[in-house]
Amino acid sequence: MRVVPSDLEIAQAHKMIPIRDIAASIGLDEDDIDYYGRYKAKIKLEVLEKFKDRPNGKYIDVTAITPTPLGEGKTVTTIGLTQALGKIGKKVICTLRQPSMGPVFGIKGGAAGGGYSQVVPMEDLNIHFTGDIHAVGQAHNLLAAMIDASILHKNPLNIDPLTIMWPRVVDVNDRALRNIVIGLGGRENGYPREAGFDITVASEVMAILALTTSLKDMRRRLGRIVIGYSYDGKPVTAEDLKAAGAMTVIMKEAIKPNLIQTLEGQPCILHAGPFANIAHGQCSILADMMALKLADYVVTESGFGADLGMEKFMNIKCRYSGLKPDCVVITCTIRALKMHGGVGNVVAGKPLPEEILRENVPAVERGCENLAHMIKIARYFGVPVLVSINRFVSDTDAEVEAVRQKALAAGAEGAYPITVWADGGAGAVDLARAVVEACEKPSNFQFLYPDHLTIKEKIEILATKVYNAAGVRYEPLAERKIAQFEAQGWGKLPICMAKTHLSISHDPKLLNVPRDYIFPIRDIRASVGAGFLYPLAGAMRTMPGLPSQPAAFKVDIDENGRTVGLF
Known part of the structure; x- marks a missing residue:
């Protein structure tokens, strides 16, 4: 088995292309950008006016099943798919959120991808970046x-x-x-x-x-x-x-999107980094608007599973941007599907349990109920859906084939194993070709609910159609505030549900596809400036804490002044 170096070692060994050349590859000249060193730049907002008459490229959103605490590799998939589209000759840009230093030094890690599907300069974008x-x-x-x-x-x-x-x-x-x-x-x-x-x-x-x-x-x-x-x-x-x-x-400089590159030289516009629980978990609308004028294909990513990030991408981000996606890619892993199928308990910071590494096709098939539900959610919005299987060395052909069959039965256009972490863009060429084909298929994009519905009607559509609940229970505080918000004229705002990312439901212990339960709303708050209301289903942490063994323990400077231990 080939040993893949650490993310940091790969990034530090990589010879980056000067950002001037990356900008030129998508038609930007020096008047369009502000340099932040040799390998990163900000794109001026005037670019939107300069290229306003260009048709938009194809718009692809990468989402996932309900993830394990380790995540399912959405960012790796997003970057790997971008590199794969480049390999088959397409002009492509990926758009991503900027990582917070909280998770970087905590337990989750950064958001630059991993292995040979990364964006660089990795150290910069995980720490300070452009401020x-x-x-x-x-x-x-x-x-x-x-x-x-x-x-x-x-x-x-x-x-x-x-x-x-x-x-x-x-x-x-x-x-x-x-x-x-x-x-x-x-x-x-x-x-x-x-x-x-x-x-x-x-x-x-x-x-x-x-x-x-x-x-x-x-x-x-x-x-x-x-x-x-x-x-x-x-x-x-x-x-x-x-x-x-x-x-x-x-915020005058922060509003300008940031331009960097993948390991294989495709442009990446990395901008903004809102929470995917309390907020909507997407990179900026400005990043996507620019990318769609500058490339034929734009691959973006939504935070967490399709029930959280993708739903908010569709109902909030697309509502305000006026943009319509051409394709959705749902990422999954065999280990997560086994967990949803009742095998193994995945805990962040601990080794994977042995039973989750052994072949278990029945567990994978049971866990595919979660994948099927995510496909159903994506299909509500009227766009083609593909499945990517982020493949690990312990995954067997029989398990991968089981996922493919279940995905097709649930209405996906296709399901493709990818190995982009180890192989870069070459590990997702089949998926890239399928994305190109899917983007040419007819779509009928629609929101899940219209603006004019009441706050409760919108919440209940989400609870029953997306979270698979039998109904909704409102605590007295939520009842009072819903009435108050309706009276203040905020009822037309879209809903940005604040709930756990570890379950389709409000309860992180309810795996796979929970049924016959009541979805509880304990409070509701208003982000009137951002333009959404966020009901709270369960306790939401807006300030994480450090674990007993934070990632910060490993980060240091070596005798040559180089960073070590950063993933």
Whole structure:
């Protein structure tokens, strides 16, 4: 068996193409980009006007089954498929989210792909990159500071401190900051109140960055952010606090998408990084709009499974962008299908259980119920669906064939094993050809629900059609806030469900396809600036914590000044 070096070793050994040449390959000249060193650049928004008359390329979304805690390789698949499309002669760009440093130094790792299907410079994009996440954090925290300053200075907006729902943010997994008390130490430090920190990528500012379509649109969206309520029950916005203008100035460079490259020289536009639980989990609309004008094929990725990221891609991102996908690729692994079939317990940070590495076709077939459900969700939106099997060395031909048969029976156009982690683009050539063919098939794209439905009607469509629930139960707090949001005119906003990614349901312990259960809504919150409502089904962590053995333990600098231990 061929030994594949670590992701970092592969990235460091790779000779990158100067970003000037990558830009030129898609028709961009030096007036269209701002350099951030030799191998990364920002693309100016004027590019959209420059190429506005070009037809859009084909638009492919990569999603997954319900993942194990280790993930199923969506980013690896996205990059590998991009490289494979390049191998068969297609002009292609992939668009990805920027990883947060929280998971990088925690347990999950980065978001640059892996093995021979990576985007580079890997170290840069996992740590600091072009500063976009820092800009989001600064804009967010400026608003937080202005809220407390306004209250201290005679509270002209009559803000009720008990209603403030705008925390601080930091891009580190730091559980000790989840719940804090601020304003201690005397009147000059403000009024004491309970507060907390979220991780920066959970900020509504990050969701706005991903959903905006222009600088003016971002300015409007930042102004619409609701931070809490006045004593007489009126929403208080960032515009009311006179914060939105300064926030926009902080974000003026961050709004420009970032250009990098795959290991095989295809362009990648990497921009924005919103949570896929609390927010919608997609790279920016601007990245996709640019890529679709600059390439014949654009491969993007949605966070977590089709029940989370892909559903939000369709119902939220496409609603605001006006873009329509031509094909969906659902990624799966044999080990995840076995887990859904009742074999093995996959735990992040621990070795895979022995039983999950042994051939077990019946378990794979049982687990394919989850895959079939994800295919059904994708087909709701009227686009062709393909399945990619991210193949590991322990997977047998019989197991792969079982997945192929089940995928076809569920309505997929085809199912293809890929080996892009070990083989790069050469490991997904069959999938690439199938994607090209699928993108030429007729589609009838449609949203799952229209804007005019009530909040409850939208929630119930998601619960029954996507999460396979028998019905919905609303806690009293959720009932009150739904009525309040409808009265405030926010009922037309799409729904961005906040729930676990480890189950189709709200309960991470319910694997495969749960049935005959009631989906609980304990609360609902409004991201009016981003443009969605997010009901909470279960407890959602917006500030992760570090494990006992974080990835940070392994990261260091060697005697030659090179990074070591970063994946």
